[in-house]
Amino acid sequence: MNTFTLVVGMCALVLVAGHHNKPHECFIRGDPHYLQFDGYDALDFQGRCTYIVSETSNFNMNNPPTDSFRVLVSNSLLPNHDDLTFSTAVWVIVHGHTVRLDMERDVILLDDEIANIPHTESNFNVTHHHPGYVRLLTSFGLEVELQKLTNANRKHKVWVRVPASYNGQLRGICGNMDGNDDDDDFLTPEGTVENDVTVFGNSWKQSLGLVEPIECR
Numbered sequence: 001m002n003t004f005t006l007v008v009g010m011c012a013l014v015l016v017a018g019h020h021n022k023p024h025e026c027f028i029r030g031d032p033h034y035l036q037f038d039g040y041d042a043l044d045f046q047g048r049c050t051y052i053v054s055e056t057s058n059f060n061m062n063n064p065p066t067d068s069f070r071v072l073v074s075n076s077l078l079p080n081h082d083d084l085t086f087s088t089a090v091w092v093i094v095h096g097h098t099v100r101l102d103m104e105r106d107v108i109l110l111d112d113e114i115a116n117i118p119h120t121e122s123n124f125n126v127t128h129h130h131p132g133y134v135r136l137l138t139s140f141g142l143e144v145e146l147q148k149l150t151n152a153n154r155k156h157k158v159w160v161r162v163p164a165s166y167n168g169q170l171r172g173i174c175g176n177m178d179g180n181d182d183d184d185d186f187l188t189p190e191g192t193v194e195n196d197v198t199v200f201g202n203s204w205k206q207s208l209g210l211v212e213p214i215e216c217r
C-alpha cells in the first residue's frame with residue numbers, strides 16, 4: 001500500500017465512522033416541506049392539523065418504554081392563503097412529559113403549565129442554545145430544535161435529530177431512518193406503504209389530548 005492509498009483509506013474510514021456516530025436529522029420548513037431522515041428530496045405536505053413527525057416504533061401513550069419518544073408538529077394556515085400551511089408549534093412527548101415548543105412565544109408548555117426557557121428537568125432541558133432558536137435536548141440524545149419567528153424571519157424551521165442507534169426503529173412523516181431512501185420511508189401507522197404524499201401525511205394525523213390548530217377540520 002502506498003502513502004496515497006493509505007491516506008485515502010484512512011479518510012474513508014474517518015468518513016464512515018463520522019457518518020455512523022452523527023445524529024440523523026429530519027428537517028421541516030414552511031409550507032411545510034419535510035426532508036426525511038433518509039431523504040434526498042423534500043416531500044410537500046400541506047396538512048393543517050397535528051401530525052406525528054417521528055416516534056420510536058415502541059412508543060405508547062400509557063406506558064412508554066425508557067428512551068422512547070413522540071414528536072408532533074402542529075400546522076396552521078398561512079394568513080390570506082387557503083392552501084399553504086406552516087408549522088407553528090412542536091410537541092415532544094418524552095420521559096413522561098408533554099412539552100410544547102412555540103414558534104412565536106418565548107415560553108414552553110410543560111404538561112399544560114407555562115414554563116420559562118431555559119427549563120431543566122432531570123432527563124431533558126429546553127434552552128436557547130443560539131439566539132433565535134429553541135432546543136429541547138434529552139439525556140439519550142434526542143434533539144428537537146426550532147427557529148423562532150420574528151418580523152424579519154418567517155422561515156418556520158424545525159429540526160429533529162436522533163442518535164444513529166435508533167436506526168430503523170422510527171416511524172412517522174420523517175420516515176424509518178434505516179439508511180435507505182426507499183419505499184419503507186412511506187409507511188403508515190398500519191405498516192402499509194403509501195405512494196400518495198397527502199394520504200401518507202394524513203395517516204399520521206394525531207390529536208389525542210393536544211390543542212389543535214383552529215383550521216384543523
Ligand SMILES: *[C@@H]1O[C@H](CO)[C@@H](O)[C@H](O)[C@H]1NC(C)=O
Binds near residue numbers: 124139
Ligand atoms: C441539557 O441536557 C443535556 C443532555 O442531558 C446536557 O448535556 C446539558 O448539559 C444540559 N444543559 C443544561 C443547561 O441543563
